[in-house]
Amino acid sequence: MLIALDDAHCLDPVSLRELSTLSQKMSNCPPVWVVTHRSGTEIALSRMFRNRGDATQVKLRSLSEDAVACLVADMLGAKPHPDLLAALTVANGNPLLVRELVEDLREDGALEYDHDGVRLASEGLPQQALTVMERRLRGLTPKCRHLLQVASALGCVFALDDVARMLRETSATLLPVLEEALAAEVIVSTADHLAFAHEVVWQAVAHTLPPSVQHALRREAELVSAHREHPVAPTSPHTAAGALPVLTPAHTIDSMRPPFVVRLVDARLAAGQLTSAAVLARDTLAQPVPAALAAELWGRLANVLIMQGRSPEAAAAAERVLAATGPRDDLRDDAQAAWVFALSLHDQARARKEAQAILAAGEGRDAAAVIALTVLANLAWDDGDVTEGLRLARQAVDRIHSATPPAWRLHSELAFARKLANLREIDKATEIIRASRDEGNSSCPAFHAAASSIAMARVLMLAGRLTEAREEATQVLTAARELDARLLVPLTLSVLAAVALRTGDLLTAAEHVERCRTELTAGCTPLWSVQYEWVKLLLVAEQDGPRRAAEMLTDEHAGLLTRKALFIEEPGAAAWFVRLALVVGDHKLAETVVATMNQLAQANAEFPSVVTAAVHAHGLLEHDAEALERAAAEHREPWARAWAAEDLGVQLANAGQGRDDAAVRYLEAALQGFEEIGAERDVARVRNHLRKLGVRPRRTSLLKREPAGWESLGETERTIAHLVSQGLTNRQIAKRVFLSPHTVNYHLRQIFRKLGINSRVELARLTQDYSRQHALACTTPNSAEFGATSQ
Numbered sequence: 003m004l005i006a007l008d009d010a011h012c013l014d015p016v017s018l019r020e021l022s023t024l025s026q027k028m029s030n031c032p033p034v035w036v037v038t039h040r041s042g043t044e045i046a047l048s049r050m051f052r053n054r055g056d057a058t059q060v061k062l063r064s065l066s067e068d069a070v071a072c073l074v075a076d077m078l079g080a081k082p083h084p085d086l087l088a089a090l091t092v093a094n095g096n097p098l099l100v101r102e103l104v105e106d107l108r109e110d111g112a113l114e115y116d117h118d119g120v121r122l123a124s125e126g127l128p129q130q131a132l133t134v135m136e137r138r139l140r141g142l143t144p145k146c147r148h149l150l151q152v153a154s155a156l157g158c159v160f161a162l163d164d165v166a167r168m169l170r171e172t173s174a175t176l177l178p179v180l181e182e183a184l185a186a187e188v189i190v191s192t193a194d195h196l197a198f199a200h201e202v203v204w205q206a207v208a209h210t211l212p213p214s215v216q217h218a219l220r221r222e223a224e225l226v227s228a229h230r231e232h233p234v235a236p237t238s239p240h241t242a243a244g245a246l247p248v249l250t251p252a253h254t255i256d257s258m259r260p261p262f263v264v265r266l267v268d269a270r271l272a273a274g275q276l277t278s279a280a281v282l283a284r285d286t287l288a289q290p291v292p293a294a295l296a297a298e299l300w301g302r303l304a305n306v307l308i309m310q311g312r313s314p315e316a317a318a319a320a321e322r323v324l325a326a327t328g329p330r331d332d333l334r335d336d337a338q339a340a341w342v343f344a345l346s347l348h349d350q351a352r353a354r355k356e357a358q359a360i361l362a363a364g365e366g367r368d369a370a371a372v373i374a375l376t377v378l379a380n381l382a383w384d385d386g387d388v389t390e391g392l393r394l395a396r397q398a399v400d401r402i403h404s405a406t407p408p409a410w411r412l413h414s415e416l417a418f419a420r421k422l423a424n425l426r427e428i429d430k431a432t433e434i435i436r437a438s439r440d441e442g443n444s445s446c447p448a449f450h451a452a453a454s455s456i457a458m459a460r461v462l463m464l465a466g467r468l469t470e471a472r473e474e475a476t477q478v479l480t481a482a483r484e485l486d487a488r489l490l491v492p493l494t495l496s497v498l499a500a501v502a503l504r505t506g507d508l509l510t511a512a513e514h515v516e517r518c519r520t521e522l523t524a525g526c527t528p529l530w531s532v533q534y535e536w537v538k539l540l541l542v543a544e545q546d547g548p549r550r551a552a553e554m555l556t557d558e559h560a561g562l563l564t565r566k567a568l569f570i571e572e573p574g575a576a577a578w579f580v581r582l583a584l585v586v587g588d589h590k591l592a593e594t595v596v597a598t599m600n601q602l603a604q605a606n607a608e609f610p611s612v613v614t615a616a617v618h619a620h621g622l623l624e625h626d627a628e629a630l631e632r633a634a635a636e637h638r639e640p641w642a643r644a645w646a647a648e649d650l651g652v653q654l655a656n657a658g659q660g661r662d663d664a665a666v667r668y669l670e671a672a673l674q675g676f677e678e679i680g681a682e683r684d685v686a687r688v689r690n691h692l693r694k695l696g697v698r699p700r701r702t703s704l705l706k707r708e709p710a711g712w713e714s715l716g717e718t719e720r721t722i723a724h725l726v727s728q729g730l731t732n733r734q735i736a737k738r739v740f741l742s743p744h745t746v747n748y749h750l751r752q753i754f755r756k757l758g759i760n761s762r763v764e765l766a767r768l769t770q771d772y773s774r775q776h777a778l779a780c781t782t783p784n785s786a787e788f789g790a791t792s793q
Contacts, residue, residue, distance in 0.1 A: 003033040010037050038062075064095025064187075073097060074120075077104050081119035089122060091200065093134075096187060103134045135206035137733040141743070142186060144483055145524065146179045147210070148277075150188065154207040155219035156226075159197040164226050168219075170284060178524045264298050271306070274448035277486050280306045296322075297329040304340040305409060309449050311488030313347035313527035316340060338370035339410050346377045347489075347527045354381050369410040372398050376414045380530075383421060386566030388606040395421055408444040416457045423461045424571040426611050426638035431461050449490075452481040456490055459497050466640035466679035469717055472501045476739070488526045492518045496533040502718075503540050504641060506683035509748060510718055513741050515541050532568045535559050536575070543582065544683075552586045563595065569602055573611050574642035576619035577633075577649065584622070592623050611638055618646050625653060634668065641684075644675030648688055655695055666697055673699060682716075712772050714756045722749050726762050727769035 065073065070090060074082040082090075093099035107113050107122075114123045139147060153165050162180065166173045180196075183189045190199050198204040208216060263286050270279035283303040287296060300322040307316035323329055323337035338360060345353035357374035375398035383391030395418040402411050415438045423431035435458050444450035456478045462471035475497045482490045495518040502511035515538050522534065539559055543551035555562060562568065569576050576599040583592035596619050603616035614636045621629030630650035637643035651669035654662050669692050676684040689699045715723065718739065725735045732750070736743045759765055 003031060004036065005033045006036045008038050065097055065100070066095070070095065070100055073100055074104055077101065078108070078113070078120050080115055083119055083121035085122050086113070086120065099134060099138065102137075106134060135203050136209065137731070138186070139188070139206060139210065140737050141733065142188070143179070143182060143520070143524075144486060146182045146186075147207075149176060149179050150183060150207045151211055152219060153189075153196070154198075154204055154211075155216070155223040157223075158201060158204045159195050161195050164223070167226050168222055175525070263295065264302070267299065267302050268445065271302070271446045274446060274485050276306050276309055276446070276449075280310070293326060293328075294330075297326045297333050300326075301333050301337050301340070304337065304344065305445070308340060308344055308347075309446065309485070309487045309489050311491070311521075311526040311528050313344040317344040317348075320344060335369050336407060336410075339373040339407075342370070342377055343373050343410075343413065346380065347530060350381060350384075350530075353377050368401075368403075368405055369407050372401050372406060372414050373410050375401065376417050379421070380417060383570070384530075384532075384565070384567045386570065386602050386605065388421075388425070388570060388609050388612065392421055392425075408450065409446075412438055412444070412450055412453060416453060419457055420460065423457075423464055425609055426464065426573075428461060428465050432458070435461065446485075448481060448485055449487050452478050452485065452487060452490055455481075456494050456497065459494070463497055463501055464639060468501050468505055468680050471497060472717060475501070488521065489528050492521045492526065492528040492534060493531055495521070496531065496537050499537040499541070500533070503537065503544065504679065504681045504684075505716065506681070506686075507716065507718060508541070508544055509745055510741060511537070511541050512545065513745055532562075532565045532571065535562050535565075536568055536572065540578075548582050548585045552582055552588060552591070555591070563598065566598075566602055569599055569615060570606075570612060572642075573615040573637060573639045574618070574645050576615050577622055577642070577645060580619050580622045581649075596620055596623050610636060614638070615642070618642070618649075621646075622649055625657075627653060627657075634671070640675060640679050641681065644672045644679075644681070644684065647675060648672035648684075648691070652691060655691070662695075666692065666695060669695075669697075670699070712757070712768070715753060719749050719753050719756075722746060723753055723765055723769045726750070727766040729766075 067087065070093075071082055071087055074086070074090065090100055090103060093103055112123050113120050139150070142150075149165060149169070152168050153160050155168070156164055162173050162176065166176055169176070184191065187199055188203055189196050191197075198207070211219070263282070267279050267283050270276075270282065280303060283299045283306070287299055287303070291299075300319050304316045304319035304323070307313070307319060317340075320337045320341035323333060324341065329337070342353055342356050342360065345356060354377070357377045360370050360374040361378075375394050379391050379394035379398060382394060395414075398414045399418050402414060415434055419431040419434040419438075422434070435454055439451065439454045455474055459471045459474035459478060462468075462474060475494050478490065479494045479498070482488070482494060495514045499511045499514035499518065502508070502514060518534055519538070521528070539551055539554060539562065542554060563579070572578075576595055579595040580592045583589065583595065596616075599616040599619045603613045606612045614633055617629050618633035618637070620626060621633060627650060630646055630653060633646035634643060634650055637646055647668045651665045651667075651672060654665035654668065658665065669688055673685060673688045673692070676688060692699045712720075718741075721739055722735055725738055730738070732743045732746045736746045739746070741749075753765065754760060757765065757768060759768065
């Protein structure tokens with residue numbers, strides 16, 4: 003038997019897991035599988051075959067010219083003329099791009115038919131080719147687009163070391179983004195140099211820059227090229243006829259007065275132009291400048307590099323200020339704060355030592371002392387010492403006064419708020435975050451607002467307000483990308499992934515987890531959090547099953563069980579690990595988790611959330627119904643509370659070997675808890691438990707999702723529907739919601755199925771009708787619903 007599965011990356015994880023069991027079910031007659039999926043994607047099915055060692059992986063090459071001609075003829079129903087095929091070479095044999103370009107040409111009326119076939123309606127390269135390329139570029143990471151934009155100033159053919167010099171990087175540090183550009187087939191590698199895959203690609207990249215920026219980059223490129231003994235390309239496009247006119251030289255840094263340069267850097271920071279501010283500071287420091295100006299600029303640069311997630315460079319910049327002779331006291335204080343904070347992002351051991359030294363010596367005048375206390379509070383928290391972590395965090399906040407720089411005040415206050423939120427002191431944490439948002443005089447207001455918002459998104463998620471958390475985090479992600487504030491990106495992605503997991507949207511969760519992994523492996527040093535590993539493990543358990551998740555605890559995530567901060571921040575984590583261990587039959591793992599949790603609870607007995615988490619884990623392992631009942635009553639986190647009720651209901655049902663009124667009561671309580679927070683997969687699981695007991699679960703008013711119609715759409719689906727109604731393409735929508743075009747297409751198919759429609763036109767009409775009706779319905783607010791939301 004032959005089983006052929008095309009576009010496997012578009013299937014949801016549940017379907018893939020079911021398919022993966024077919025080999026076992028058909029062991030008497032093993033089937034032959036042919037599975038195709040997009041390059042760069044990883045699915046459980048192909049991984050299973052590779053692990054068994056009986057699979058052959060074939061990477062499909064670009065289509066030949068004849069194959070492209072056949073594809074176009076099949077799409078258009080006529081033989082393509084040579085001029086059309088020549089225009090399609092911009093797709094470089096990529097079938098997806100060929101189809102997109104042909105569809106755009108057809109929709110825009112840029113094709114005409116005659117007795118010989120189909121040709122372009124006008125001569126020359128069609129604008130649609132440029133549009134397709136620009137859409138393709140928007141799918142790349144900001145770092146990769148930045149590299150391509152700089153490379154475009156060097157011409158269609160360029161050398162990597164020239165790009166590195168213009169970016170003030172080394173060739174080695176550019177390898178991750180270079181690999182992304184090569185994998186996307188935007189650039190190609192020749193024997194000696196790199197080149198854009200097509201002139202249209204080069205033009206599309208150049209068109210993403212304003213003319214003034216193109217001129218500035220071109221002048222810098224000419225200086226870099228002048229130092230080459232042999233030119234890369236004899237006729238680079240930017241030096242050929244028709245190139246942009248040469249601008250008159252701008253004022254050099256030498257001609258600027260020092261205060262003007264500092265004010266210009268500050269102005270760019272205030273405008274949210276982190277990259278521009280950093281470039282100006284570096285360019286100035288590359289020239290002979292007065293010591294006082296150098297100290298100011300190194301200090302500004304250290305702060306920018308922290309926001310960009312480049313903590314090793316930030317620490318080095320701060321050290322330049324500390325090593326200088328006679329910097330102003332406020333500059334030295336700010337540099338000390340930047341130094342110890344940057345160290346805490348990549349070298350915790352040294353950060354602890356330096357923070358203790360600052361406090362012991364009484365060196366910290368203001369900012370340095372506040373940040374030293376904040377860093378020590380974070381490290382104590384990570385060690386599982388909640389009392390000391392809170393004491394130091396509160397001490398740091400109490401030390402803040404009117405002269406404390408806004409950036410360090412923000413970091414200290416948000417660190418304190420995060421700790422309170424993780425202990426489920428939601429109201430106190432919310433009050434601190436809202437107050438931090440209202441504080442003015444920030445050197446970079448956009449970063450200030452984004453940092454406060456991601457803290458609020460985490461609080462909303464912990465409170466079970468998943469829709470609000472998703473909206474807040476999505477806005478932060480947009481802002482952080484625009485700012486190039488990579489310090490915040492992984493934490494934001496982890497919140498979005500956690501929300502998607504809890505609402506059962508595994509496809510979206512996988513997208514966010516993969517983007518988070520990409521950020522971390524690309525050298526970003528973000529705010530440290532155990533959440534990065536935790537959400538990845540949760541996703542693996544859902545996608546690949548509990549056994550694979552348990553295996554990860556012995557290799558890739560071997561140290562996760564020793565991260566005490568996880569069990570403090572996630573009250574349901576200990577019980578989740580015990581549940582996992584019992585499913586895979588690893589009793590030792592369960593005992594280790596319970597022992598760790600008991601020690602943590604004894605050391606932090608005054609904190610109810612930690613104690614209740616230990617009680618929950620113990621109740622699961624020892625089948626202690628009283629402990630589970632206590633956990634179900636005392637958990638302050640909605641998700642953990644619902645899980646405790648479910649665990650107790652299942653245990654009572656198993657003990658009674660049939661229907662038990664107490665079991666049903668607790669399972670219904672779990673069902674209501676999961677429904678309230680919108681945890682759809684958990685709702686489905688509990689409903690299944692109840693059906694096995696002969697109970698038909700009732701649909702409560704809290705569950706607002708209907709099996710069909712507009713109300714059946716999830717939040718992601720509704721967002722996509724609204725964007726479709728605005729005329730956006732799948733690629734444009736993907737950019738807005740931070741998903742891949744294929745994931746958007748998957749959601750679109752689900753929307754069509756739920757609404758019983760077949761086209762984007764119908765969807766746009768239904769969306770607009772719903773929006774009008776909803777607007778009318780909202781003219782008279784429902785006071786009961788408003789009160790519940792406010793509460």
